[in-house]
Amino acid sequence: MIKIKSLVTLKYVALICIACIATATAASAATIDKVRVWPSPDNTRVVFDVSAETKFTYFTLYENGPKRIVIDFQNTRNTVDLNTVEANTLLLTKIRPSSPKAAGDYRVVLEVTKRVSPEIYTLAPNGPYGHRVVVDLPGESLEVAAEPQIIRTAERSENRPVVVVIDAGHGGQDPGSIGPAGTYEKIVTLAVAKRLAAKINADPNMEAVLTRRSDYSMSLGQRASAIRKARGDFFISIHADAFTSPQPRGASVWVLSRRRSETEYGRALEDKERLSEELYELEPTLHQNGNDPHLVRALLDMRRDDSMQDGSLAAEILLAELGRVTTLHRPKPQGASFAVLSNIGTPSVLVELGFISNPHKERLLKSAAHQEKLANALYSGLRTHFIRHPIDGTALANLKEQRHVVQRGESLSRLAERYNTTVDAIVRLNNLNNTRIRIGQELQIPTT
Numbered sequence: 001m002i003k004i005k006s007l008v009t010l011k012y013v014a015l016i017c018i019a020c021i022a023t024a025t026a027a028s029a030a031t032i033d034k035v036r037v038w039p040s041p042d043n044t045r046v047v048f049d050v051s052a053e054t055k056f057t058y059f060t061l062y063e064n065g066p067k068r069i070v071i072d073f074q075n076t077r078n079t080v081d082l083n084t085v086e087a088n089t090l091l092l093t094k095i096r097p098s099s100p101k102a103a104g105d106y107r108v109v110l111e112v113t114k115r116v117s118p119e120i121y122t123l124a125p126n127g128p129y130g131h132r133v134v135v136d137l138p139g140e141s142l143e144v145a146a147e148p149q150i151i152r153t154a155e156r157s158e159n160r161p162v163v164v165v166i167d168a169g170h171g172g173q174d175p176g177s178i179g180p181a182g183t184y185e186k187i188v189t190l191a192v193a194k195r196l197a198a199k200i201n202a203d204p205n206m207e208a209v210l211t212r213r214s215d216y217s218m219s220l221g222q223r224a225s226a227i228r229k230a231r232g233d234f235f236i237s238i239h240a241d242a243f244t245s246p247q248p249r250g251a252s253v254w255v256l257s258r259r260r261s262e263t264e265y266g267r268a269l270e271d272k273e274r275l276s277e278e279l280y281e282l283e284p285t286l287h288q289n290g291n292d293p294h295l296v297r298a299l300l301d302m303r304r305d306d307s308m309q310d311g312s313l314a315a316e317i318l319l320a321e322l323g324r325v326t327t328l329h330r331p332k333p334q335g336a337s338f339a340v341l342s343n344i345g346t347p348s349v350l351v352e353l354g355f356i357s358n359p360h361k362e363r364l365l366k367s368a369a370h371q372e373k374l375a376n377a378l379y380s381g382l383r384t385h386f387i388r389h390p391i392d393g394t395a396l397a398n399l400k401e402q403r404h405v406v407q408r409g410e411s412l413s414r415l416a417e418r419y420n421t422t423v424d425a426i427v428r429l430n431n432l433n434n435t436r437i438r439i440g441q442e443l444q445i446p447t448t
């Protein structure tokens with residue numbers, strides 16, 4: 001009896017041990033919890049959010065049948081229905097599972113439209129993200145309207161247009177702030193940026209270049225390189241951020257400062273900017289950038305003081321214009337150590353169009369009419385700045401600012417005739433809602 005009993009016990013012990021091993025294996029397997037696809041004009045990024053650090057191998061199949069990249073995640077389970085993952089970029093057409101060679105592995109196949117050399121790497125947890133396996137597929141992935149042709153000689157000619165680089169804040173995987181009714185900051189910033197660009201490009205003495213022209217994410221490095229590529233004279237980054245409470249309202253204009261902001265809201269914005277920089281998952285970009293950081297910094301510091309001063313002058317004028325169409329959160333330019341404004345050596349401002357966290361402002365920021373007013377204010381402000389603080393060699397530097405104080409009996413059409421311009425041009429430049437003017441009103445007169 002004793003013998004049998006001990007045998008039974010042994011059998012139980014063995015069973016329990018097998019259970020132990022099974023549990024241990026299950027616990028150590030990582031899971032794929034989310035798959036995100038982010039196309040940008042020159043790259044498709046696929047991010048696998050995984051529950052733990054994951055090893056992988058991959059190979060490409062480009063000879064027969066559809067072109068494929070096959071990735072084996074070692075000891076991994078998938079919890080995502082890959083059919084629901086939208087993979088319709090110009091480069092990537094499908095993400096599907098396949099049978100792995102080794103038990104316990106998970107195999108994913110990416111179907112692509114052409115041969116690419118994928119870069120696949122892991123990222124450690126950072127900010128709101130956990131472990132990730134990132135697949136970068138270089139190549140045109142997003143249809144973007146052709147870049148407006150900027151014709152320039154090596155030595156820029158006299159009377160050239162002022163080049164303004166307009167940066168629509170956030171984009172793609174980074175929505176920016178989200179309003180109480182669900183409006184994404186990235187959508188508002190792009191809409192206003194495009195309206196501003198259209199106004200600038202309609203002005204023969206100015207030229208606009210957008211950092212992004214549709215909904216994709218950009219690293220700070222990419223935004224800075226857009227400025228260099230365009231040889232921008234001025235950089236304006238457009239935002240509509242939130243605050244922790246719904247009360248604050250009004251626009252503000254920020255300039256780069258060496259010190260951290262003195263206000264609570266300013267510090268919150270600085271932190272938010274830092275966070276969105278992390279959201280860009282830009283670690284690989286930093287590694288690829290082979291510039292000597294010390295050299296770059298020394299060169300930039302020399303140009304920076306001038307740029308900071310010029311940014312402040314522009315900010316004052318922009319605030320005056322914005323004050324005509326919206327409430328101002330702060331009537332003076334605000335200084336903050338924003339990452340997006342630093343390290344570019346180009347005069348720059350960051351405009352907060354209003355608080356998307358305020359329900360009333362959120363509705364306004366979504367409306368085309370209000371977006372148009374804001375864009376008009378920014379356009380008039382920039383133009384005035386480049387006339388008042390001219391840049392050598394630009395056409396606007398030769399223009400004098402003309403102001404006219406309306407006298408009794410004058411009308412817009414009479415003024416247009418007198419100054420050899422059009423009623424429309426005066427209305428646009430002064431952000432007028434209609435053609436009525438009053439005695440004593442000061443008008444800017446367009447000069448061409």
Ligand SMILES: [Zn+2]
Binds near residue numbers: 169176185
């Ligand atoms: Zn923002």
